[in-house]
Amino acid sequence: MGRKLEENLNFGETESLGIAMEKEDDEIYGIKADEMKKEKRKKKKIKGEEENQNLDFSESKKKKKKKLEESQTIEIPEKKKKKRSKAEGSSEEGNGALEILEEKEKKKKKKKGSGDGNSLENGEQKHGKEREEFEANGAVVSGNDTKESRYAALTSFVESGLPDEVLECCKNFRRPSPIQSHAWPFLLDGRDFIGIAATGSGKTLAFGVPALMHILRKENRKTSKRAVPLCLVLSPTRELAQQIADVLCDAGKPCGLKSVCLYGGTSKGPQISALKSGVDIVIGTPGRLKDLIEMGICCLKEVSFVVLDEADRMLDMGFEQEVRSILSQTSSARQMVMFSATWPLAVHQLAQEFMDPNPVKVVVGSEDLAANHDVMQIVEVLEDRARNDRLVALLEKYHNSQRNRVLVFVLYKKEAARVETMLQKKGWKVVSVHGDKAQHDRTKALSLFKEGKCPLMIATDVASRGLDIPDVEVVINYSFPLTAEDYVHRIGRTGRAGKKGVAHTFFMQENKGLAGELVNVLREAGQIVPASLMKFGTHVKKKESKLYGAHFKEIAADAPKSTKITFNNSDDED
Structure with missing residues (x-):
């Protein structure tokens, strides 16, 4: 009777849609096809107007659609759900996902902001x-x-x-x-x-x-001296x-x-x-x-x-x-x-x-180890005996006019004197700053370099931190420093006040223990990591305390002071 009614009402397309939906409903909800057909026949036996029968059919179809959409929403992957919620505007599922996403973003920012170890547990401390x-x-x-x-x-x-x-x-x-x-x-x-x-x-x-x-x-300050x-x-x-x-x-x-x-x-x-x-x-x-x-x-x-x-x-x-x-x-x-x-x-x-x-x-900025992004970092893996010739080649490239300031870092005082003598013999006008020089000579050398009268200087790490030397265009690390922190400070002598700079670094086999930290610094700044450096591996050694070795816990700056606990003597002790 139902099929004749559908044919009379010219519902051929609707019938095919209903059958398709029934099949999908069978798969989603696990309801047997026979039971669905029996239920449908019972509904269609109800007497009524042709219009009412049409209305009943339409209502049933809407319910099926709604059930189908709900089940599909559950099975949709998270990415598609976000897209659908964005398109639909104000669906409950979309809003819920956005709320969860926003909450995660807030937690991520909070974690990033408090990465200095400055807070305990939830970023709050009772003191x-x-x-x-x-x-x-x-x-x-x-x-x-x-x-x-x-x-x-x-x-x-x-x-x-x-x-x-x-x-x-x-x-x-x-x-x-x-x-x-x-x-x-x-x-x-x-x-x-x-x-x-x-x-x-x-x-x-x-x-x-x-x-x-x-x-x-x-x-109590007096105007007198x-x-x-x-x-x-x-x-x-x-x-x-x-x-x-x-x-x-x-x-x-x-x-x-x-x-x-x-x-x-x-x-x-x-x-x-x-x-x-x-x-x-x-x-x-x-x-x-x-x-x-x-x-x-x-x-x-x-x-x-x-x-x-x-x-x-x-x-x-x-x-x-x-x-x-x-x-x-x-x-x-x-x-x-x-x-x-x-x-x-x-x-x-x-x-x-x-x-x-x-x-x-x-x-x-950040407490994490990070280099100035205005500095282009170039790292070369070299053997010790190749460094002198490579240094001269770089000076011919970067310091050919002998006007732009180039700062060459070495590790030891004797190394500074040796490199200075080597360059002078090759005809370069150069000064140096290191611990074996008298303070007067150090001050004079630094002054000549700052004023541009001798814009090529060899220095140990005494010149790596804090010094405000204007317009240093190139830093060359002839020797890699003892720590990655000193490397960041060295190359920070260039690229200052919004200007661009170049840092060219020689890395040797003996420095392999610092390869992982150097790779991290390069990646963070979006610089090229040479394949020859990656051969040393990317493992980062745990920082060691001079007092406690590698097995110590970093303490936050605001951690409370330790308190002395006094135990009362008990008269009940044996």
């Missing part, structure tokens, strides 16, 4: 108050009460509200650099601070301007100490503040005279500073603003005991500031001992 961590303007900020409006990043120098004489040193800049805009609000408020930012990012003024304000705000300083800046190398001193001397002049630079390798006489004549800021290397303290010449008892610049490098160079001794001479009510490219165990322990339990930490 008096909840430690906040958030991402703002490309920087990750963590610490207590860091979201308060008074700590908002500065967008202009005027917004800082600092006196004109203090901002005189910033007149050549349009706005604060990222590290300055985040650091100043905290430092001007007297907070202990840890800053991590790429070299050449304006770190000197990031701590220099707050240091000037700290001195000017001291109520001071016998003891109020601010101390520690630096790992003489060259970096001199560079910091140059910046702070210029910045302090409009404010009437005086700075002195103390470093070894030169006569103590002029430095002693400068200290006796009165000083507000002392910039120095740990060795010379400790000597002058022990001589009773330099008194740090009133120092209440202390900066450790390149703290990790300072400890790597073996100055940990000197640094601890110097810090113990400063005021107990000091404000501590640390800038460090990496955060090893020794630096953390130093911060834990001399800083507040929860210092503010600002990471601009």
Whole structure:
């Protein structure tokens, strides 16, 4: 009867669709075909108008379609589901998938932002108050009460509200650099601070301007010359100490503040005279500073603003005991500031001992090892005996006019002298900077290179960190450094201030233990990884602690200090 009705109503196409849908329904829901046919016959036996019968059939078809769509939605792969939900706009399945996707994205960003090991478990730590961590303007900020409006990043120098004489040193800049805009609000408020930012990012003024304000705000400061300083800046190398001193001397002049630079390798006489004549800021290397303290010449008892610049490098160079001794001479009510490219165990322990339990930490960019993307990195695997000829060939390529600045890095002091002599014999005008040279000669060589009078310089790693040498177009690593971190700092001497640079590196068999880290640096920067380098493998050795070896746990900067547990004596003990 049903079939005759369909024929009379001219439903040939509808019948074929219904049969197809029945077959699909049989497969999806597992309902037997015979049972479906019996159910259909029963429905069609119901008497009624032709229109009502047509309506019943249409309604049944809609229900089948709905069931079919629901079952298909379940079986559709995730990618297709996302496409369908996008096309359909507001389907429940699509919205649910998007919500899950957004949640995963948030977690991913949070994990990336907190990759500095600066938070415990869920990024929060109970230590008096909840430690906040958030991402703002490309920087990750963590610490207590860091979201308060008074700590908002500065967008202009005027917004800082600092006196004109203090901002005189910033007149050549349009706005604060990222590290300055985040650091100043905290430092001007007297907070202990840890800053991590790429070299050449304006770190000197990031701590220099707050240091000037700290001195000017001291109520007991007299207008006459001071016998003891109020601010101390520690630096790992003489060259970096001199560079910091140059910046702070210029910045302090409009404010009437005086700075002195103390470093070894030169006569103590002029430095002693400068200290006796009165000083507000002392910039120095740990060795010379400790000597002058022990001589009773330099008194740090009133120092209440202390900066450790390149703290990790300072400890790597073996100055940990000197640094601890110097810090113990400063005021107990000091404000501590640390800038460090990496955060090893020794630096953390130093911060834990001399800083507040929860210092503010600002990471601009990333704490992960990453090279400047404006530098084109070229790595060649060479044998030792081939390096001299290859170096000369590269100098003929990059330094043919002998005008553009080329910086050649070597590993050891004797190697620097040997390469310098070799190039001079071949007719190249070259200077060098290394530890065996007298400080006067080192300063003169660096000056000739900076001024462009001798734009070819050989240097050990004393010139790899912190030094602001303008317009270095090419860096050549004649010897690969001892760590991948030093490699990143070396090539960071070029490609500065938005300019492009080239770093050409010689890699030898003896450096194979660092191949994996070098490959990671190259890949992160989107550089070509030579097949000859891949032969050494891509394994990355676990960092070792000098005290505890390879089996040690990295500790977050804000980890709480250990507490001493005292057990009460029990009278019930046998």
